Amino acid sequence: MPGCPPPPPARTRRWPSRWSSLWLGVGLGLLGTPIAIAAPDTPAASAPSAASLPTQLADLDTYVEDVRKTFQVPGIAVAIVKDGEIVMAKGWGERDIGKGLVDGHTLFAIASNTKAFTATALNMLAEEGKLSLDDRVVDRLPWFQMADPYVTREMRIRDLLAHRSGLSLGAGDLLYWPTTDYTTREVAERLRHVPLKGSFRDRYAYDNILYAVAQLVVEQASGQSFETFLQSRIFTPLGMDETRYNSDALKPGDRAATGYALADFKDLQPAPRLTWHNASGAGGLYASAYDMAKWMRVQLAGGAYVDAQGKTLRLFEEKTQQQMWQAITPIPVATPSLPALLPAKPNFLAYGQGWMLSDYRGQKLVWHTGGWPGMVSRLTLVPDRKLGVVVLTNAELGGAFNAITLRVLDAYLDAPKTDWNAAYGAALAKSRQNADDSWAKHEAARAKRSTPSLPPSAYAGTWRDPWYGDIAIAQEGNRLRMRFSRTASLVGTLEHWQHDTFLVRWDERWLNADAFVTFALDADGKPREARMEAISPNTDFSFDFQDLVLTPVR
Secondary structure: OOOOOOOOOOOOOOOOOOOOOOOOOOOOOOOOOOOEOOOOOOHHHHOOOHHHOOHHHOOHHHHHHHHHHHHOOOEEEEEEEEOOEEEEEEEEEEEEOOOEEOOOOOEEEOHHHHHHHHHHHHHHHHHOOOOOOOOEHHHHOOOOOOOOHHHHHHOEHHHHHOOOOOOOOOOOHHHOOOOOOOOHHHHHHHHHHOOOOOOOOOOOOOOOHHHHHHHHHHHHHHOOOHHHHHHHHHHHHHOOOOEEOOHHHOOOOOOEOOOEEEEOOOEEEEOOOOOOOOOHHHHOOEEEHHHHHHHHHHHHOOOEEEOOOOOEEEOOOHHHHHHHOOOOEEOOOOOOOOHHHHHHOOOOEEEOOOOEEEEEOOEEEEEEEEEEOOEEEEEEEEHHHOEEEEEEEOOOOOHHHHHHHHHHHHHHOOOOOOOHHHHHHHHHHHHHHHHHHHHHHHHHHOOOOOOOOOOHHHHOEEEEEOOOEEEEEEEEOOEEEEEEOOOOOOEEEEEEEEOOEEEEEEOOHHHOOOEEEEEEEOOOOOEEEEEEEEOOOOOOOOOOHHHOOEEEOO
16 A cells, blocks of 8 residues: 555545555554364354354344445455454355355455465564575575665565555556466566655555565575465464465365456446466465454464364464564554544554554554455454454455444444444445546546547557556557457557547456556657556556556557
């Protein structure tokens, strides 16, 4: 996320569904006790007794159904951990409309909630002496290069985890987003061409690409593939049998949810099951609410767990836990867009190693969110209360997981019962109105009678960006078509907007990422450069079209 205030309460281009309305935080509180690993079919894992929940959650079923309606979410899964016990792992709605219901064992893409696993993997290797978080990245990956030589030389492993590199919000995400055919190594190598918009270690700006680099460091130091390391060192020891390395690793019989997006921001449609095979360390994992409950338990226990034979073991040391939960990069706190969300405003906000850190109602919080095309999620820990809650959804609006998370936290913190569903629903309505207003301003400024300076054929050809690669514009009949060479889903039609600006409408409407394409001409009247910009403020920030500088390949 960018070097500006934490996400406001609606899905916007700068703070989209993956982080929208997140006014909650992380804590450095007391660590719990060792936990026992239960078998996946343990009844208490998916059907806890109502008596185990606070009375304020007696109407949770009704509340979640109301949230589903407000945010048009087909299915939601929630897991709650308290005092080392899984008190809930339950589902509501449909994992695939008309084809199956959600339960605590339904697999969802957890996206950026993967980052905590990547940070943990590096810290485990540090405990073993196989690396130090203060090692220079170039000493581990000699080919590694940022756009600035000084940053290249001074980038340490811990810098990969803290979003303070000088990259701008989501810079380079189009190298893997929504899905490209680049390899992880190719994604990392292309970083040398991604421009730095800020100073090194100066401010917070959320990125994903450096977590792909962190994944490669894990592989270099461990001598294993990242998938093998996670499976053998984390998933298997914790009994996380319902966790998959990526959508590519889903197995026949897995009850995996289908993601849904509001195509053109209005019509609910299934989103294709994509893969982040080339940035798995940033957000590739699939997991069930029940498995995420196991992950929360070991976190709340400071790395300790009890295996199936009753032996107490450690995934990592307690001091390592504390290091991951220490603030590295401060984040300015902004005021929510609506008064109803003020109680959720934190007093502090920062990023540690794979975790967001903040406070809520006097309690320190540790949390993160994840966003994938058609799915968003949130995991929140309250260490002092030995409390954890994870909310997984198969839709794209973060207000849903926020409304449920806050309701659960309030119940356990004896806070006033608040209708967070209504509050975040109002924020969503305001966000949509802002988007409508933005479009109206574009319409008002448009010179509708203007014409392009050149015939369509003059804009056609191969256009190249230094970090992304080639983008083709071809004349097909009387229309122009744009194709991103490495991204199969980014294919669309150029419609004239005004002067030498066109509007690209992608064929896959669930992307919600239509963009302006503006051509600049040289002194001889030939196209010399093209720039892009997302049209809607509600377009996901990972469509970082604004960072592309396209020049024609002569």
